[in-house]
Amino acid sequence: MKRSTRINLLLLLAVAALAVLPLALGLGDHKEEPFAGADGEAETAITELDPGYEPWFSPLYEPPSAEIESALFALQAAIGAGVLAYYFGLRRGRRQGEARALARTEPEHEPAGDGGGGDETASRPRS
Template sequence: MNRNTKINALLLLVVAALAVLPLALGLGDHKEEPFTGADGEAETAITEIEPDYKPWFSPLYEPPSGEIESALFSLQAALGAGVLAYYFGIHRGRRQGEERARAQLDAAGKTAPDTVTRAASAGGEGSPEDAGQSTTGRV
C-alpha cells in the first residue's frame, strides 16, 4: 500500500468517526432536537440572552416543512460538489494534456517551452501551426 492510499484511508476513517461518534456516544440526547443546525442553536442562545430580541430581517423563502428544507440543503450540497468536481476535473485534464504534449515533443526531439504550451492548449496534439492549419476563427 503506497503512502497516498494510506493517507486517504486514514482520512476516510477520521470522517467516518466524526459522523458516527456523536451518535454512538449519545451526544445531544438531552435536547428536544439533538442535531439541529448552527442557525437554530444561535436562535436559541439569542432568545435566552435577550428575550425581546427582534431579527433585523426575515428569510426571503421559508420552506413549508423540515423535509423540504433538508432536500433543498442536499441539493445545494450536490450542486457545490458538482462544481468542485468539474473544476478539479478540468485542471487534471489540462495537466494530463500538457504531460502528453511534452511526451510527444520529447519523442519528436523538440523541447521548446512555448511549443509545449501551444501544443497543450490545442488539445495535446500539437499546435495548429505545426499541422499547417489556420488559427483564424478559433476560440
C-alpha cells in the same frame, strides 16, 4: 499497499469516525432536536439573551417543513460538491494533457553510433 492508498483509507476512517462518534457517544441526547444545526442554536441563544430581539430581515422563502428545508440544503451541498469536483477534474485533465503534449514535443534520443555511415541528418533532433 501504496502510501497514497493508506492515506486515503485513513482519511475515510476519520470521516466515518466523525459521522459515527457523536451518535455513539450520545452527544445531543439532552436536547429536543439533537442535531438541528447552527441556525437553530443561534436563535435559541439570542432569544435567551435578549427576549425582545427583532430580526433585521426575514427569509425570502420559508419551506413548509423541516424535511423540505433539509432536502434543499442537501441539494445545495450536492451542487457545490459537483462544481468543486468539476473544477478539480478539469485542472487535473489540463495538467495531464499538457504533460502528454510536452512528452510528444520533446526530441527522441537516438542511440549513438547507429552505424549509418556519415549521414549527419540522422543525429539531428526532429522538428
